[in-house]
Structure formats: C-alpha cells, structure tokens
Amino acid sequence: MIEFTLWDIARNLLLAARWTVLLSLIAFLGGGLGGLGLLLLRLRGGRLAERIVSGYVQIFQGTPLLMQLFLAYFGLALLGVNTSAWVAAVAALTLYASAFLTEIWRGCVTAIPRGQWEAAQSLAMSFGEQMRHVIGPQALRIAVAPTVGFMVQVVKGTALTSVIGFIELTKVGTMITNATFRPFVVYAGVALIYFALCYPISLYAHLLEKKLHAPHR
Secondary structure, three states: OOOOOHHHHHHHHHHHHHHHHHHHHHHHHHHHHHHHHHHHHHHHOHHHHHHHHHHHHHHHHHOOHHHHHHHHHHHHHHOOOOOOHHHHHHHHHHHHHHHHHHHHHHHHHHOOOHHHHHHHHHOOOOHHHHHHHHHHHHHHHHHHHHHHHHHHHHHHHHHHHHHHOOOOHHHHHHHHHHHHOOHHHHHHHHHHHHHHHHHHHHHHHHHHHHHHOOOOO
16 A cells, blocks of 8 residues: 555645646636537527527436546547547537537527517617627626536536546546545545635626626616
C-alpha cells in the first residue's frame, strides 16, 4: 500500500479537478452554441425542422447520460474515428447540454406574450430584428438563472465520464482509493471539491433569479 498523506490526496484531487472544470466549460459553451442554433432552427425552420429538433431533445432528455457516453465512445469507434475518452466525453456532454439548453431557451422565448411578437411585426421588423431588439432581451432576462443553474448539472455530469476512462476528479479519486485503501477520506474530498465547484454556481443562479425578478421601483 502506498503511503499518502492528506496533503498528497488533496493535491492530486485538486489537480484532477482542473480537467473537470475544463470539460465542463467546453461542454457548456459548445452546448450553448448548439442549443442556440437548434432554437433558431426550431423557431424558423418550419414544421419538419421543429419536429426533428423536438425529437432530438426528447432522445437526449429521455436517455441516461451514462448511455450517451457509452454510445459516443463505442459508436465513434464503429464509424472509424480514432476515439479517445476526451473526444467522446466532449462530444457526449456537448450534445447533452445542447438538448437541454435549447429546451430551456425555447420555454423562455414562448413565455414572451404574443402581443410582443405582434408589436414587432407591426413595425415591419424581420425575424432577426425581432429577436435582437424585442424578444431576445426579454427572453434573456428569464433564461439567465436556469441557464446558469444548468451549469451545475454539467459539472456533476462530468463524473460519469470516468466510466469511459476519462481522467477527471472522480476517476482520480477511484485511483487514489485503490492505492491507499482510504475510500471514506478520498471520496469525502471528492465530494467537497464538487460542492466547492457547484455551490457558488447554484448560489449565483439563485441570486440572479431574485435580482432579475425583483419588482422595479
């Protein structure tokens, strides 16, 4: 058994947390761009496009993220792509995030009263101008808090990438546990780091929600 001090355990976990943060950011930003594209396609692509995007969303919302990771890892290999755990993790989490974010944002856009759309149309605004000047700013106010809150789900979702061999916080925790036989200490440290990453995001989302929905004087 390798002798690890508490500092050794903490240092290695913190080093691994860098990859958790990096993967979360890439997946969230990629999912955001994909989600925005899907939202615009859903709003302006016609009935067929709306059905396709709706089906896409339901597939990713209705299947476990763990299965999506397995399919990305082994499915890309079947297509002849030289898949690494990093590529599969980024692909799966990005697609997962895009499905959820486009649905969050669709709900925010449809929450805008129909009269706002009609008022913008009466001014002969194009769809792009309506979104940029009238609908977008109002929907953004509604969307900020749930969008930031969803970031917590992305961070926690990175823990599942350990099953396909991606070296992040949970995977390193398991490796250290196997070397030290101190599972309670190691996994307590892993949980604390996840809490330290997720709690400020949750708190920020809550504060944003209160701020944006506070009555104006």
